[in-house]
Amino acid sequence: xxxxxxxxxxxxxxxxxxxxxxxxxxxxxxxxxxxxxxxxxxxxxxxxxxxxxxxxxxxxxxxxxxxxxxxxxxxxxxxxxxxxxxxxxxxxxxxxxxxxxxxxxxxxxxxxxxxxxxxxxxxxxxxxxxxxxxxxxxxxxxxxxxxxxxxxxxxxxxxxxxxxxxxxxxxxxxxxxxxxxxxxx
Numbered sequence: 001x002x003x004x005x006x007x008x009x010x011x012x013x014x015x016x017x018x019x020x021x022x023x024x025x026x027x028x029x030x031x032x033x034x035x036x037x038x039x040x041x042x043x044x045x046x047x048x049x050x051x052x053x054x055x056x057x058x059x060x061x062x063x064x065x066x067x068x069x070x071x072x073x074x075x076x077x078x079x080x081x082x083x084x085x086x087x088x089x090x091x092x093x094x095x096x097x098x099x100x101x102x103x104x105x106x107x108x109x110x111x112x113x114x115x116x117x118x119x120x121x122x123x124x125x126x127x128x129x130x131x132x133x134x135x136x137x138x139x140x141x142x143x144x145x146x147x148x149x150x151x152x153x154x155x156x157x158x159x160x161x162x163x164x165x166x167x168x169x170x171x172x173x174x175x176x177x178x179x180x181x182x183x184x185x
Contacts, residue, residue, distance in 0.1 A: 005037045009060075011044030014052045023054070023085045024061045031089035031154040033070050040064060054084035055094040058131075061085060061154060062161070072162045078126055079161070080104055083133040089154040093135035101143040104130055108146065131157060 007021040028035045042060050044051045058081040065071035082100055084092040108127040115125065129147035132140050140148040151157050 006039050008041045009044065010041060011047045012050045013044060014050060016054045017051045017056055020057045020060055023057050023087060026087040027085035027089040027154055028061055030087065033065055036068055053094060055082040057085040058083045065158060071158050075161045078129055079131050080128050081131045085154060091133035091153060093133045097132050097136040097139045098142060101130055101140045101146055104128055105143050105146045
């Protein structure tokens with residue numbers, strides 16, 4: 001029973017977060033990655049705070065890919081992800097991106113101020129960048145001074161994290177795909 005392939009999400013997830021199990025599994029496979037054939041437990045901390053919305057789909061998928069060695073984990077500390085995944089692996093918009101961007105900019109400023117106060121030599125923490133679906137990018141960019149990026153799907157994001165592609169190229173490819181899709185409808 002312990003080795004059955006399944007995803008358990010713990011830490012007070014609401015229905016949309018629990019449904020991420022199916023979206024993440026399907027999006028991972030349809031993006032060309034292997035989904036682990038074992039039990040996967042996703043711990044959303046802190047445990048006493050209710051987790052809501054489909055914006056955790058991408059962070060869960062990236063975490064699983066990193067844990068299984070399919071995505072470069074050292075690069076993940078640079079990014080904050082928020083988006084729903086379609087079953088095909090494309091990124092779908094989520095509510096609350098402006099609030100997230102404001103909060104992230106404040107966090108970046110707080111970390112920068114602490115580092116200036118300490119004035120110790122050593123590695124300086126890079127400011128975090130926000131990765132959101134293309135449909136949320138304009139909203140995120142209302143917050144000036146925060147690096148915000150978008151790509152079209154899970155596969156492109158993994159390529160960016162693994163330094164196989166640049167965000168600028170992926171945004172261009174995503175825009176090309178969006179333009180082509182809009183014209184063909």
